[in-house]
Amino acid sequence: MQLMNDEPMKKQIIKIIICNMALMVSIPLIAQDGNKMLQDIDDNLSANSRIIESTMIIHGKRNDRTITSKSYTMGTDKSLTEYMSPPREKGTKMLKLSNEMWVYSPTTDRTIMISGHMLRQSVMGSDLSYEDMMDDRKLTVIYNANIEGTENYNGKDCKVLILISKVKDAAYQKQKMWVDTNYLIPLKIELYAKSGQLLKMITMSDIKQTEGRWFPMKMTYKDMLAEGDGTEWVINSITFNKQIPDYIFSKASLKK
Amino acid sequence: MFDFIYKGIIRDKKRSLLPIIVVTIGVFVVVFSDGIIGGMINNMISMTANFQTGHVKVMTRAYAKQENEKPIDLSILNAGELINQLKKDYPIVDWTPRIMFGGLLDIPDQKGETKAQGPVSGISVDFLTTGSNELKRLGIKKAIIDGTPINRPGQILVSVDFAEKYNVKPGDIVTFFGSTMYGSMTFSNFTIAGIVRFGNSMLDRGAIMIDISDARLLLDMDNAAAEIVGFLPEGKYNNEKAEEIKKSFNDKWTNNKDEYAPIMTQLMDQEMMSATLGYAKRMSLIMIVLLIIALAIVLWNAGILGGIRRYNEFGIRLAMGEEKKHIFNSLMIESLIIGIIGSILGTTLGFMACLILSRHGIDYSAVMRNVSLMMDPVIRTTITPRMLYSGTIPGIISILVGTALAGQAIYKRNTAMLFKELD
Numbered sequence: 001m002q003l004m005n006d007e008p009m010k011k012q013i014i015k016i017i018i019c020n021m022a023l024m025v026s027i028p029l030i031a032q033d034g035n036k037m038l039q040d041i042d043d044n045l046s047a048n049s050r051i052i053e054s055t056m057i058i059h060g061k062r063n064d065r066t067i068t069s070k071s072y073t074m075g076t077d078k079s080l081t082e083y084m085s086p087p088r089e090k091g092t093k094m095l096k097l098s099n100e101m102w103v104y105s106p107t108t109d110r111t112i113m114i115s116g117h118m119l120r121q122s123v124m125g126s127d128l129s130y131e132d133m134m135d136d137r138k139l140t141v142i143y144n145a146n147i148e149g150t151e152n153y154n155g156k157d158c159k160v161l162i163l164i165s166k167v168k169d170a171a172y173q174k175q176k177m178w179v180d181t182n183y184l185i186p187l188k189i190e191l192y193a194k195s196g197q198l199l200k201m202i203t204m205s206d207i208k209q210t211e212g213r214w215f216p217m218k219m220t221y222k223d224m225l226a227e228g229d230g231t232e233w234v235i236n237s238i239t240f241n242k243q244i245p246d247y248i249f250s251k252a253s254l255k256k
Numbered sequence: 257m258f259d260f261i262y263k264g265i266i267r268d269k270k271r272s273l274l275p276i277i278v279v280t281i282g283v284f285v286v287v288f289s290d291g292i293i294g295g296m297i298n299n300m301i302s303m304t305a306n307f308q309t310g311h312v313k314v315m316t317r318a319y320a321k322q323e324n325e326k327p328i329d330l331s332i333l334n335a336g337e338l339i340n341q342l343k344k345d346y347p348i349v350d351w352t353p354r355i356m357f358g359g360l361l362d363i364p365d366q367k368g369e370t371k372a373q374g375p376v377s378g379i380s381v382d383f384l385t386t387g388s389n390e391l392k393r394l395g396i397k398k399a400i401i402d403g404t405p406i407n408r409p410g411q412i413l414v415s416v417d418f419a420e421k422y423n424v425k426p427g428d429i430v431t432f433f434g435s436t437m438y439g440s441m442t443f444s445n446f447t448i449a450g451i452v453r454f455g456n457s458m459l460d461r462g463a464i465m466i467d468i469s470d471a472r473l474l475l476d477m478d479n480a481a482a483e484i485v486g487f488l489p490e491g492k493y494n495n496e497k498a499e500e501i502k503k504s505f506n507d508k509w510t511n512n513k514d515e516y517a518p519i520m521t522q523l524m525d526q527e528m529m530s531a532t533l534g535y536a537k538r539m540s541l542i543m544i545v546l547l548i549i550a551l552a553i554v555l556w557n558a559g560i561l562g563g564i565r566r567y568n569e570f571g572i573r574l575a576m577g578e579e580k581k582h583i584f585n586s587l588m589i590e591s592l593i594i595g596i597i598g599s600i601l602g603t604t605l606g607f608m609a610c611l612i613l614s615r616h617g618i619d620y621s622a623v624m625r626n627v628s629l630m631m632d633p634v635i636r637t638t639i640t641p642r643m644l645y646s647g648t649i650p651g652i653i654s655i656l657v658g659t660a661l662a663g664q665a666i667y668k669r670n671t672a673m674l675f676k677e678l679d
Contacts, residue, residue, distance in 0.1 A: 058439065061329065062516075065438060088476070089440055102369075103433070105443035110431045112362045112443070113370040125329075125439010251369065 034145035283602025291610030310485025353481030359434025380471030403450030551654030559662025
C-alpha cells in the first residue's frame with residue numbers, strides 16, 4: 001500500500017505502461033513496413049514472364065568455368081533453361097513445371113526427373129542448388145519481413161530486412177537483406193538454415209535500368225559450406241513480359 | 257616316479273579319462289576359435305584391401321583429408337605418369353587406378369523418361385586392360401549371380417538389392433546421372449552386363465561398377481584417378497613392407513607443399529581397421545583367460561572327485577611314510593601328463609576342423625545381410641603355427657591350476673586318523 005502511495009513510483013509505472021503500449025503499437029507498424037518493402041521488391045523484380053541470356057562463371061577450387069545459358073520463365077511455376085556452352089553442356093535443358101524438375105541430356109537422349117535429395121545438389125558445380133533454381137515464388141508468399149534498421153553497404157544507405165519463413169517448404173528459414181530503397185533491390189542477402197547457420201550469401205551489383213525497372217545484372221552466389229570462390233551470374237540480356245509460347249514449357253520441347 | 261605315474265594314468269582310466277576329455281574339448285575350442293577369428297580378420301583385411309584401401313594407396317593430400325566423402329574434384333590429375341613412376345620405384349607392387357563416385361541411376365520407361373531412379377555409389381576399376389588383376393582380385397566372377405562380368409566399354413554391373421528393387425536385369429539400358437570432376441552435369445547410358453552380390457549390405461544396396469575408361473569419360477577425368485591402389489605380391493598384406501613403401505614414397509614428397517601433391521597411406525592407417533584388429537586381439541585374450549578359468553574350475557571339481565575316489569590310496573601312501581609334498585608333486589606331474597595328452601588331442605582335432613573349414617568355409621550370408629562391414633560372407637579359417645601352442649598352454653595351465661586347488665586336500669589329511677579311516 002505504501003508503494004501505491006509513492007508518487008514518483010506511480011509516475012514510473014505509468015511511464016512503463018505507456019512505453020509498452022507504444023511498443024505494442026509500433027511492432028505491427030514495423031512489420032507492416034517490412035512487408036510493404038518486400039512487396040515493393042517483389043513488384044520490381046518479378047514479372048509475368050522473363051527471357052534471360054546469362055553467363056555463369058563458377059570459381060571452383062581448382063579452376064574457373066564459364067557456362068552460358070538462355071532461360072524462359074512464365075510466372076512462378078514454369079521455366080526452361082537451355083545451356084549453350086561449353087560443348088560438354090551444350091544442348092542440356094532443364095524444365096521446371098510447378099514442383100517438378102526435368103533434365104534433358106542430348107548425349108543420352110534421356111529426360112530425367114530430379115527429385116528428393118538431388119534438389120539440394122549443386123547445379124553444374126556452381127554455388128546454386130536445383131532448389132534455388134526451382135523456387136521462383138514471390139518473397140511475400142514465403143516470408144514475413146521486419147525492418148531491423150539502417151546500415152551502410154558499399155557506400156549506400158540500406159534498410160536491413162529480416163525475413164522469417166511463413167511456409168513450411170521454404171528452402172531457407174531466414175534471410176537477412178540489405179535493401180537499396182532507391183532501386184528497391186537487395187544488394188546483399190544472407191540465407192540461413194533453421195539452426196541459424198549461414199548457408200549462402202548473395203551479392204547483387206551492376207544495377208541497370210531496363211524496361212522501366214531497375215535490375216541487378218550481376219549476382220554473386222557463395223555457398224558458405226563449400227570451398228571455392230563463389231559463382232558469378234551475369235545477365236547478358238533480359239526481356240520482361242514477352243509472350244512465350246506454351247509448348248516451350250513441355251517435356252516434348254526438351255528433345256527439340 | 258614318472259613311469260609309476262604314467263602306468264597309473266594308462267591303467268586306471270577312471271583317473272584320467274574325464275580330465276583328458278575336458279582338456280581336449282577346451283583346447284579344441286581355443287584352437288578352433290583361433291582359426292575362426294584369424295579367418296575373420298584375414299577376410300576383413302582382404303575385403304577391405306581389395307575394395308577400399310589396397311595394401312597401400314596414393315591420393316592427393318586434399319583428397320586424403322576428406323577421403324570418406326570421396327571428393328573426385330580433388331583427384332590426381334596426371335595419374336598415368338604417377339603410376340609409371342610408382343611401377344618403376346616399387347616394381348613388386350601391383351599398382352592400379354580407381355575412381356569412386358556417386359550419383360543417380362535412372363531407369364527409363366518406353367518414352368525414355370524416368371520410370372524409377374535410385375542413388376548409387378559407383379566403383380570404377382580397370383576391368384578391360386590386358387593383364388589387369390582387378391576382376392580376379394575383386395572376385396567379380398564368383399559374385400555375379402546373373403549375366404557376365406564387364407567385357408566391353410559401356411557396360412555396368414548393378415548390385416543385387418538395387419536390381420531387385422528397381423526390377424532391372426542384364427541387357428537393360430540404364431542412365432547414370434551425376435556430376436563430373438568439375439561439377440558439370442553428366443549423363444551416360446550403360447547396358448547392364450551382370451547383377452552382383454557383393455556379400456556386404458552397404459554395397460548390395462546400391463553399388464554399381466563400371467570400367468575406369470568409362471568413368472574417365474563420364475566424369476571428365478581424362479588421365480585422372482581418385483586413388484591409385486597398390487597390392488603386395490600374391491595379394492598378401494605385410495604390414496612392415498607396406499609401412500616401408502609408404503615411408504619411402506612420402507619422404508620424396510615431404511618438401512612439396514602443394515595440397516594436390518600425392519600422399520601414400522597403408523591399410524593399417526585406416527582408423528576402423530586398426531581399431532577392429534585391436535578389438536579382435538583383445539577378444540582372443542579375454543576368451544583364453546575365461547577358458548582357463550572355466551577349465552580350471554571344472555578340473556578342480558574333477559580333481560576333488562578323483563581325490564575322493566583315491567582317498568584310500570593317498571591314506572595308504574601317507575601311512576607308508578610318503579611325504580604330503582611328494583604326493584602333491586606326483587599329482588601335479590600326473591596332471592601335466594594328462595594336460596599334454598589332452599592338449600595334443602585337442603590341438604589335433606582343432607587343427608583338423610580348421611583345415612576342413614579353410615577349404616570349404618562357413619557361409620554366414622544369411623546372418624550378415626544387414627552387416628555393413630567389408631567381409632566375405634563365406635568365412636574360412638586360417639592355419640597358423642600359433643595354433644600349436646595357442647590351445648596347449650591354456651590347456652596345461654588350467655589342469656595344473658585345477659589339480660593344485662584340489663590337491664590342497666592332501667595337506668589337510670591328519671595321519672593320526674588314518675587307520676581309523678582305513679577301518
